[in-house]
Amino acid sequence: MDKVKVGIIGVGNMGSGHIGFVKNIPEAELVAICDIDKAKADAKAAEAGCKAYYSTDELFAAKAVDMVIIAVPHYSHTPITIQAFENGVHVLCEKPIAVTKSDAQKMIDAHAKHPELRFGLVFQQRTNEAHKKIKKLIEGGEFGKIVRVNWIVTDWFRSQSYYDSGTWRATWAGEGGGVLLNQCPHHLDLFQWFFGLPVKVRSSVSIGKYHDIEVEDDVNTYCEFADGSTGNFITSTGEFPGTNRLEIMGTRGRMVFEDGVIRFRRTEEDVNHFCRTTPESFPSMTTWDIEVPYKKDSGNQHQNVVAAFVKAVLDPKAKLVADGEEGIRSVEFGNAMLYSGLKHEDVAIPMDTAKYDAMLQELIKNSKFVKKEAKAAIVDMSNSY
Template identity: 40%
Template sequence: MSMAGGREVGYALIGPGYIGEEHLRRLRALPGVRIAAVVGRGGVEAALADAAVDVVLIATPHTTHAELAMRALAAGKHVLLEKPVSHRLSEARAITETWRQARAAYPNLGYGVMFQERMQPIWRTLRGLLAERVLGRLIRVTWIDTAWYRTMAYYGTGAWRATWAGEGGGALINQAVHRLDLYGWLFGRPTRVRAIGALSKHHAIETEDEATLLFEHADGMIGHFITSTAEFPGTQRLEIVGEHGRLVWEDGRLVRERTSTSVLRFIHENTERFGVPTSVREDVTLEAPLTDPHAALLAEFTAAVRGEGAVPVAGEDGEASVELVNAAILAMHRDAAVALPLEAAEYDAWLAARIATEGGVS
């Protein structure tokens, strides 16, 4: 359902809370955009029936996303979902399937997710470098994502926060999901996930407030991912190691260390007892970070609705990070590796059992 004739794009916001109000501010600043409706759950039906509504922007708690998104798509409305698309992989897949079916009647129907970090130049630069295989075969990725310090005052802002029934998880599904989305976008889907974590270790909450994940990839690459809402000052550091050196991102700076030869080949060709390849260290030139990546994503999504380019972060891409979170939570509680692709029903059964005993910590 593409826009023609240059008329204004009408947005309906579902969920006028803090995040929703921020999106309204951004939308009002976008040329060619009109706010057609701002509703809570009680006004959804009227908004979906309104011909002036082209796009439905959903900013409700993510446990409500699936029902709202599927209703909007079935009604022929473009949908932009706040992250994560859901707390359960089964629901994420159901939204995508609804979108695919709706396209039979509305071929240009757009479905996107608000992973605004993908708009930042650093990640687009890194994705380009990896596509060029500047490091050759990748050996290891270590991502420390702990700059998410939260106190009980934060968790006290909503009874749903950090509960299994209300949020479907803790640090992984709420905070770390941004970087887990980027992990999948940059490095692809792992084949197995292992995890160590703790419930209520530092906070009086039901869900995890720290987690360490280990990803195994089909090509032999190993990934580590560490997150926490209890560390201050936190760390944001990404280290990518390959056969031709490494890339390190930290404090807004990207450094490349390139080796004179493949370190994997050098292992077998070197004849000196403690021989090592030579290496050169250099800074990678980066564009300045965006001050408001949300606004950039909204602008690109609106352009896509008009038929001027692609949806910036496709909604089906939102499945990948939910799958990683669900697999990690299962692995954490089973103390065993979980294979991907994940059987969504497996996680649903575990979560239902957990919710039935919610309030206990194990």
């Protein structure tokens, strides 16, 4: 195979963006656009110089593609991914992998039956140079033993007009959740990528705190990890100007990442050792204030993910930015937060997926979004942050 034949399924906001990404990769050839909106599919296919398809059945029956980029509404990720694997097609899926942990597991199980195929996720934030630097510092033990982490991500401000722009938006039946599922999947992924999953969460979740919506728009979660460390994850779409601030407290000092700057106040020695050995009752310790350098991002992060995936299709030994199997972790994290907040109880991780699925089905049953509208709205739902 000299070039990878690529099809894009769903040409809403993100799917349309992927057209340009694919065309900028020499090893890739965009051969198919697939969307149930025939007019949009035809227009995008004409623009891209490729063939239009109007259903995944039609696309896969044509045997035209080696890989697909799935950029459709969240609920459709699971069935289309499974269908692709069953037809021998590699899958790069937009975030989140699925709405629920159980649906994510179905995708992973389907992939396990076809290990010769590649399965990746568009977690482009992992390619951000600052995030890569933080990951390296953690793995290198620069912060000592991490004892507490806080991540405040409230710079997701959305207006009521945003939510009113589609009947599917911010509904259980149309989207499956609010800020945790739509705006925050990348941060949930980064959180677990940096620190691993907690073993227990307790959340405060507000439904429609700032907007007239039926899903969560404000979340405050407390986390406990297996090693005794703790954390907090706070997010909202109702605050302006909002904050995006990650703080890591370790036994060798405190790191803060905010406004693109990594600041590390490093202690002269390990804090735990100093605490137990100093004869002073109110001691202090020498610290160094460091602005951690990192190289600036180059190029488009989304395109970097697509390029890495194309390379991996051509070379089975090449690594993906994010393997599909990893996507279940951030989904489980978000599911656990939501269940905890709505049921007002601690949730252990691994979580009981049956309980979560039952809760979601009850929410869907009472959702304002009429399912028959889903087909008409589906193309406009595609990964609209």
